[in-house]
Amino acid sequence: MGQADTAELDEVTGTKRFKAKRNAILAAASEAINEQSAKGMTFADVARRVGLNTTSVTYYFKRKEDLAQACFEHTLETLGEMLDTAQMEATPEARVARYLSLNMERFARIRENEERALATLSDLRAMEDPMLGRLMAAWREIFRKTRALWGEEPQNRRLKDLFGARAHVLLENTFWIPAWIARYDLDQFDRVEARLMDMFRHGIAVPGAKWEPAILDIEHEEAEPGREAFLRAATRLINELGYRGASVQRIASELNVTKGSFYHHLDAKDDLVIECYKRSFDTITETIQVGENSSGDWWHRLSSIIATLLDVQFSERGPLLRTTALTGLPRHVRQAMLDRSNRIARRYAGMLSDGAAEGSVRPVDALIVSQSLMALQNAAFDMRKWASAMPRDRAVAMYASTLAFGMFDDRAAES
Known part of the structure; x- marks a missing residue:
């Protein structure tokens, strides 16, 4: 083997080692994001999970925001690859079934510790520009690909709206599976997939059932005037920006009140989120x-x-x-x-x-x-x-x- 061959082999080996270490950091960071949010994730914690020191992590990612962005990009790329694979099937039903199957296979590999979980996208909107713009463009492409599982974009506006609703519900269902799949043994995953797909195919109403609901009366007077508006504004911002992205100052500004008014309602930000959840539940x-x-x-x-x-x-x-x-x-x-x-x-x-x-x-x-x-x-x-x-x-x-x-x-x- 000549010197050129040896140099090329060293470069390939070095590249593989670099990619492997970078992927390990991404996996650990994704785990930290899922537990603590993107803003709560720290280099020190990620380094500990991988068995490195903090300086070693910064060799791959200069800033924490760069690492969070890479995690979100990895999630979006993985979703895109699964959707591209599903799109190869012949019919909308077969495409949705394939996409669901690919997700369930991924959850099975995670259960068997053959793969690490992807970073959830809940904190994506809390990122700052220009990262936010790029990530949101990638997310819109994922939504477009999901909607395309039902076919080429229809000219009929109502049909396009319907495909959009289906795409959103399909994505959100697969995002929610990790919240409850732990209750099932691995050998039950095929059954879970079959029951989910049965619902996607046929719904929950019996054949011939009509959609004739009544909007129920759940209005009542506020016990503390102003509190409902406060919690509503906080809920909207937390939904949009995530727990750490929605600052107390931003919530107060949304209602055009002082930051001190916040503490009239609640003692701390955790208390605010808990109260928002209580209101919703x-x-x-x-x-x-x-x-x-x-x-x-x-x-x-x-x-x-x-x-x-x-x-x-x-x-x-x-x-x-x-x-x-x-x-x-x-x-x-x-x-x-x-x-x-x-x-x-x-x-x-x-x-x-x-x-x-x-x-x-x-x-x-x-x-x-x-x-x-x-x-x-x-x-x-x-x-x-x-x-x-x-x-x-x-x-x-x-x-x-x-x-x-x-x-x-x-x-x-x-x-």
């Missing part, structure tokens, strides 16, 4: 209670609950706090919030089971589908702009149709 629970006690079959009651909560998300009286804001909260607080979320999911599961026994709801896996309903109502906040371009009742019906009647019946665009 109380709203959901109250809506479910009113719906459960209303008249009609279980399909009518369940559809009325879904419609009311989507109406809240799309209106000025919303929004509900997204579960993405959990990132960055103390672990015990985060767990308490997830526990309450799961209790609400179990109420949905009970209604689905009662509806199936009655015959007004399709027999589905109630525990799995209830988590999809949680993802639906949780993610609707991001579709406010989409919803504002049409009458509210149409936006609610179209968005809800994705799980109510399935993702492949284009009659939903005619409603």
